[in-house]
Structures are given as C-alpha cells and as structure tokens.
Amino acid sequence: MSEKIFVFDTTLRDGEQCPGASMNIREKLEVARQLQRLNVDIIEAGFPVISDGDFESVERIATEVRGPIIAGLARCTPDDIDAAGAAIKPAADRGRIHVFLATSKIHREHKLKKANEEIIRLASEGVRRAKSLVKNVEFSPEDASRTEPEFLAKVIQAAIEAGATTVNIPDTVGYAVPDQFGALIKYLKDNVKNIDEAVISVHCHDDLGLAVANSLAAIRAGARQVEGTINGIGERAGNVALEEVVMAMRTRKDFYSEFHTDLQYSEIVKTSRLVSRMSGLVVARSKAIVGENAFAHGAGIHQDGILKHRETYEIINPQEIGWGESELPLTKHSGRHAMIKRLEHLGYRLNDEEITHLFQRFKEVGDKKKFVYDEDLAALIDDSFGSSEENWQLEYLHVTSGTTTVPTATARLVRGEESQQDSAPGNGAVDATMKAIDRILHQSGHLVEYQVHSMSGGKDALGEVTVKCDFGQGRLVTGKGASTDVIEASARAYLNAVNRVRQQAKRAPTSEFKVQGSGPQGSNSEAPISNLELQTP
Ligand code: KIV
Numbered sequence: 001m002s003e004k005i006f007v008f009d010t011t012l013r014d015g016e017q018c019p020g021a022s023m024n025i026r027e028k029l030e031v032a033r034q035l036q037r038l039n040v041d042i043i044e045a046g047f048p049v050i051s052d053g054d055f056e057s058v059e060r061i062a063t064e065v066r067g068p069i070i071a072g073l074a075r076c077t078p079d080d081i082d083a084a085g086a087a088i089k090p091a092a093d094r095g096r097i098h099v100f101l102a103t104s105k106i107h108r109e110h111k112l113k114k115a116n117e118e119i120i121r122l123a124s125e126g127v128r129r130a131k132s133l134v135k136n137v138e139f140s141p142e143d144a145s146r147t148e149p150e151f152l153a154k155v156i157q158a159a160i161e162a163g164a165t166t167v168n169i170p171d172t173v174g175y176a177v178p179d180q181f182g183a184l185i186k187y188l189k190d191n192v193k194n195i196d197e198a199v200i201s202v203h204c205h206d207d208l209g210l211a212v213a214n215s216l217a218a219i220r221a222g223a224r225q226v227e228g229t230i231n232g233i234g235e236r237a238g239n240v241a242l243e244e245v246v247m248a249m250r251t252r253k254d255f256y257s258e259f260h261t262d263l264q265y266s267e268i269v270k271t272s273r274l275v276s277r278m279s280g281l282v283v284a285r286s287k288a289i290v291g292e293n294a295f296a297h298g299a300g301i302h303q304d305g306i307l308k309h310r311e312t313y314e315i316i317n318p319q320e321i322g323w324g325e326s327e328l329p330l331t332k333h334s335g336r337h338a339m340i341k342r343l344e345h346l347g348y349r350l351n352d353e354e355i356t357h358l359f360q361r362f363k364e365v366g367d368k369k370k371f372v373y374d375e376d377l378a379a380l381i382d383d384s385f386g387s388s389e390e391n392w393q394l395e396y397l398h399v400t401s402g403t404t405t406v407p408t409a410t411a412r413l414v415r416g417e418e419s420q421q422d423s424a425p426g427n428g429a430v431d432a433t434m435k436a437i438d439r440i441l442h443q444s445g446h447l448v449e450y451q452v453h454s455m456s457g458g459k460d461a462l463g464e465v466t467v468k469c470d471f472g473q474g475r476l477v478t479g480k481g482a483s484t485d486v487i488e489a490s491a492r493a494y495l496n497a498v499n500r501v502r503q504q505a506k507r508a509p510t511s512e513f514k515v516q517g518s519g520p521q522g523s524n525s526e527a528p529i530s531n532l533e534l535q536t537p
C-alpha cells in the first residue's frame with residue numbers, strides 16, 4: 001500500500017524571509033488560499049512573535065483558510081510559543097506550533113552558548129509548553145545535519161517524550177549530501193526509541209543545489225513529511241522547491257511507487273505564478289517544472305519528435321500541472337461581472353471598493369490595448385491594492401526626456417482629500433519620476449533592483465515593473481506597477497513600495513519599527529520614511 005508524504009509549505013515563513021520578498025497581509029492571504037487549492041497538508045503561515053504584521057497575517061490565515069493545518073513558528077521561549085499559540089487559535093484543532101532550537105556544536109558554542117544538557121532541557125520545555133496550548137506540535141533541531149548524530153538522537157527522543165508529533169530534520173545551511181542525509185534519517189529511525197510516535201519531516205536548503213536530491217533521499221530513508229516553498233524561494237539559495245520534489249516522485253512512480261501526496265497537481269503552475277507575482281521574485285526561465293522554458297522545445301529535431309510522439313522529449317504532460325490553460329481574453333467591452341468572474345477563476349477575492357478601483361483601471365487599460373489577458377489583470381491587481389484613504393495614488397505624471405534635454409518629471413499624488421505636486425530633474429526618465437515622488441513625500445529611497453516584464457505579447461502589451469527599494473531600514477521593499485507606459489508603470493511600482501513601507505511601519509510601531517519625527521509638512525502623524533529606524537527584537 002502506498003504511504004502518504006505530507007506536504008508542508010513554508011513559502012509564507014521561510015520563503016518570505018528572502019531579501020525583498022516580503023508580502024503584505026493581503027498578498028499572504030491570496031497565497032494561502034491558493035495553497036489551499038493546491039491542497040498542501042500544512043501551511044506555515046509565519047513567525048507570529050516577530051512583528052504585529054506577522055502575528056496578524058498568521059491569525060487571518062488561521063481564521064480564513066480552511067482545509068490545511070496552519071502552523072506558526074516559535075523559538076523555544078515562552079513569549080514566542082504563546083504568540084504562536086494565540087495566532088493559530090482560530091484554526092482550532094487544525095493549528096500547529098512549530099518550535100525550533102539549534103543543536104549543532106557550532107550553534108551551541110557560538111550562538112546559544114549553552115551546554116548539551118541545557119539544549120535538551122530547553123527543547124523539552126518548549127515542546128511541553130506548546131503542547132499545553134495545542135495538540136499538534138512540531139519540533140526542529142536547527143542545523144540538524146551538522147549536529148553529532150548521537151546528540152541529535154537524544155534531543156529528538158526528548159522532544160517526542162515532551163509531546164512532539166512531528167520531528168523535523170532541517171539541513172539549515174544546505175550542507176548535506178544525499179547519501180549522508182538519507183543515512184542520517186535511517187540512523188534516527190534506528191536509534192530514537194520512540195521515533196514511531198512522531199512523523200519524521202525534512203527541511204532542505206539549496207546552498208549546494210542538492211535540496212531536491214536530499215529530500216528524496218530522506219523520503220526513501222523514512223521521512224514522511226517534506227517541507228519547502230513554491231518556486232524554491234527562501235534565504236540565500238532558497239528552500240527546496242516543493243513542485244520539484246513532488247513532480248520527481250510522481251514522474252518516477254516506478255521508483256517511488258510506495259509513496260503518494262494529496263496535491264492537486266493541476267494547480268502547480270498557477271501557484272507558482274501567484275507566488276512569483278506576490279513575492280516579486282521572478283522565476284528563472286529555465287527553472288524545472290514552472291519556468292517559462294520548462295516545456296519549450298527549440299531544436300527542430302525535438303519539435304519533430306514531440307509532434308510524432310509527445311513522450312519522445314517530454315517526461316511530464318505540461319497540462320497535468322496546469323500549463324497551457326488559455327481563456328478568451330477580456331476586452332474594453334467586458335463588463336464588471338465578466339471581470340469579477342475572471343478574477344474568481346484566477347483565485348482573487350476582492351472587496352467592493354477594490355473591484356470598483358480595479359474596474360476603473362481595467363477600463364483605462366482596455367481603452368489602450370485590444371485584449372486584457374489574465375496576466376494583465378493580475379498585474380493590475382498588484383498595483384491596485386490598498387485603500388485610497390491610506391495610500392498615495394498617482395494622479396498625474398508628465399515626463400520630458402530626450403538626447404538634448406535634462407530629464408524632468410512632474411508628479412501629482414493624492415491620498416483621500418490630500419493632493420501634492422512637485423517636479424524634479426533626474427538621471428533619466430525613471431530616476432526623475434522617482435525623485436519627484438521623493439520630493440513630494442520628503443523621503444529619499446534608493447532603487448536597488450529594477451525589472452520590466454511584458455505581461456502579454458504585442459506592441460500594446462502591458463509592462464509590469466518590479467522595483468526593490470532601500471528606504472534606510474536595513475531591508476529591501478518590493479513594489480510592483482503596471483501600465484502600457486513603462487515610465488508610468490515605474491512610478492506606480494515605486495509608489496507601491498512607498499505605500500507598503502508606510503503601512504508596515506504603522507502596523508508594527510512597537511516591535512520591528514519605531515516611528516520617529518513628524519509627518520510630511522507636519523500635517524499628519526506619519527514619519528518621513530528616512531526617519532524610520534529598524535529595531536531588532
Ligand atoms: O532552516 C531551518 O533550520 C529552519 C527551521 C526554523 C526549521 O527554517
């Protein structure tokens with residue numbers, strides 16, 4: 001009989017830790033809903049103690065997303081565990097607390113400065129406290145793959161005795177190699193006497209490009225839960241790409257016949273696209289399973305083979321994972337109802353105010369281009385989020401540039417009843433536009449990354465600009481904007497980043513960020529962005 005491999009998705013926690021990937025609550029909710037459609041077993045929704053925003057998003061996901069188990073991460077400290085317990089409470093018996101503590105020698109000696117016995121005591125106490133709040137508790141010995149196996153076995157045994165129902169073996173720094181990692185899982189199976197009382201999980205990072213191979217080796221050796229992210233996003237080289245692990249098992253059923261997952265495979269491509277859009281992290285064209293080129297056959301000999309018999313050069317049927325779903329595009333004649341239906345099909349749920357705003361933008365774009373494709377609609381949603389009372393919106397933009405003129409931009413921004421206008425010269429049209437926005441808002445942001453992506457074919461294609469900006473907070477903020485005009489899309493993307501950073505600062509005034517100083521022109525309580533100071537917990 002085939003055994004189930006539980007799929008644990010940490011896109012919204014480990015994936016979101018990746019520089020520039022941070023998503024706002026609404027984006028996290030969209031991703032969580034899509035993960036529900038993908039039918040993952042567990043969604044790790046965040047690290048609740050880290051900030052008010054993280055707490056709120058875990059709580060909202062635990063309230064609104066039905067089906068998967070909702071997990072919140074916690075260090076082995078009472079405050080962390082209690083925050084995780086409170087955030088996942090709305091999920092009731094679908095809630096899981098995931099506690100972690102580093103166990104490797106290098107972490108014990110240099111980071112924690114704790115003796116082995118103390119590590120075991122802290123791990124047990126942490127799991128016990130989590131267990132007093134919820135039945136479903138996962139324990140992770142951080143940097144497990146670099147921990148002495150005998151000591152690792154003792155910690156895991158203690159965690160299970162304290163009530164852990166899942167024990168996760170992280171390859172935190174992506175150091176493991178497949179034979180060794182598989183052997184480690186087997187060693188734990190053979191040497192932890194209560195191991196059968198918990199599910200063994202694995203959590204691989206990709207620093208050596210071995211995360212998929214390590215996860216598969218661990219499954220063969222006895223792991224029954226695999227943790228990873230969509231598109232493999234995550235710190236440094238990322239986490240294991242879940243779509244790659246599950247498709248390796250599915251495609252090589254001959255080799256993995258004893259295992260199955262309950263994933264809805266046809267949702268894979270849609271989930272990948274959504275995560276890419278929401279995180280602002282573009283998927284490499286050549287990426288396995290979900291990259292643009294994953295099923296493109298350039299060589300004539302291959303094309304010929306495919307036409308004669310698909311399996312000659314294709315090991316996966318792309319339609320099975322959701323490639324090639326084409327729908328009739330919307331046009332400027334499509335009504336509000338048609339747009340809502342298409343949004344539902346794409347998995348978006350917007351409130352009335354957002355639909356009204358989006359419909360107006362949809363009509364503007366429909367006037368400029370013949371067809372509005374699904375990708376266009378998704379791009380419009382990205383830069384239409386947020387209430388007009390709280391967020392600055394672009395009302396007017398005029399840019400002059402050329403080979404013999406100094407590029408200059410004039411922008412007018414509105415927020416509720418407020419309207420502000422200013423101009424600035426710049427080093428190019430995009431730079432001038434951003435400087436004009438900076439002048440209006442009395443801030444100085446730096447553009448660290450800039451990407452333009454054409455959303456659909458043709459000269460009238462909607463361009464989506466993704467920017468990563470540094471507002472002096474010690475981390476990058478992503479913004480996205482779309483328009484048939486690339487300079488306008490750039491202004492929208494920059495403003496999107498500005499609005500995000502301001503919302504984040506408002507949501508977490510006591511923990512992650514401290515707001516200092518008075519607002520623009522002293523007219524409101526918001527601080528100029530350059531005065532936001534990062535405070536590490
Ligand atoms: O990589 C890691 O060790 C982690 C743990 C918190 C599971 O992300």
Ligand code: ZN
Pocket residue numbers: 014170172203205239
């Ligand atoms: Zn990790």
